[in-house]
Amino acid sequence: KNQVEQSPQSLIILEGKNCTLQCNYTVSPFSNLRWYKQDTGRGPVSLTIMTFSENTKSNGRYTATLDADTKQSSLHITASQLSDSASYICVVSDRGSTLGRLYFGRGTQLTVWP
């Protein structure tokens, strides 16, 4: 069964600290993995996208890693800011069709405290 599991479910950190969010998936055949940031009451906004051959991708203070062998990904946030408080969603796409089907994790709710 194709699934995407994220951990932790929630996380609280102090402003300026770093954190790492985890994503494990069983989606096959694999096409790509995306990390999205979703603010409360808003739609998801893309942070990174990685294909099978990529093992790291950065976007400012966000760095995503991918280990396609172990089917694991992480999102590392450095020097956190209050505006980083949001839900971070891991989304994996398969290659079962031309367009690919998206499988969503339930997200990690990150809260950054001053």
Next chain:
Amino acid sequence: GAVVSQHPSRVICKSGTSVKIECRSLDFQATTMFWYRQFPKQSLMLMATSNEGSKATYEQGVEKDKFLINHASLTLSTLTVTSAHPEDSSFYICSATRDTNYGYTFGSGTRLTVV
């Protein structure tokens, strides 16, 4: 970058009425648009996939007569919740893509409250 506009952002309607939600791709032609539903602290759940000019493909368990989807042009898809009931209250999100290499862009979502 790709922008998807979704309106309205919030809507409150009376039970039994219908509500239409619009999803527009502003700077690209979206061959495929998707409609999702999201409950609090849950992941997005795909409701249906719509391709321009053809009937939408609904996920198992989604009532196509209740959630009417129209994708009349390459830049506009609409979701109409017919005869809404309080249990239809949720956060509805659309996304659009030109192709998988182009990526998926999400709208800002619509908070529907049925009273």
